[in-house]
Amino acid sequence: MRDDEASSRTAILAIGNTLIATLQGSIDDRAALALKDDLSRRVVATAASGVLIELSAIDIVDSFIGRVIADIAAVSKLLGARVVVAGMRPAVAITLVELGLELPEVETAVNTEQGLALLGR
């Protein structure tokens, strides 16, 4: 196993009908795409009504990860689940705006607690 695979794996946790996906460390493209597939599958399998994407451990979001997040939000919406992105670091948010990726279609919360509150938990 490559040294970095463990740190780029993403845990998906289910609490009631909410799924929580915590992105870890330096996620690579394949791990991000795998997350998108896993999450869609889990949304259907668990009939989840909400998805929380927890980003506080992520030190950069580039256009690739940004697009994956936007895709997850769009797919989940089609599947009947609401998506909230929580815990984005301020430096990451500043960088994303300067990059030109504002993710207007994605709901956000300052931390996990508020994200879960938004999802009605």
Add this chain to the structure above:
Amino acid sequence: MVSDSVRPLAREAQVMPIVSDHDVVLVRRAARELAEEIGIGLVARTKLVTACSELARNVLEHAGGGRASLAVVSPDGARRHGVEVVFADDGPGIGDVERAFERGYSTKRGLGLGLGGSRRLVDDFALSTEPGEGTTILIRTWA
């Protein structure tokens, strides 16, 4: 041909291949380590690392691979330090450079954000490309 001054300050650099998406992660990490070493602040560092991610991925996606050369540099006689990263490939080159910087312009159904965006994220940016020969992009962020 477009060639603003891609004139690296670095005499010696750490050269890293970019042939897989994992290499993009490694380049990102190496850039962050150099930035931390010379005390580049959190926001500037995050911007630099994000620009590295965009440009390394462009090398991979649009040129089929290449390399990144990273170094800490300081201009002659100056005490300030910066991180310099040069991305080089032998790919198809960029046909219309002006359009390539435009938001939304992508030849691969991307968002067309990477090139124009990364230029905004760093202090220095220079690009040189030749159709059929490849592309070289230099970026710098100062501490």
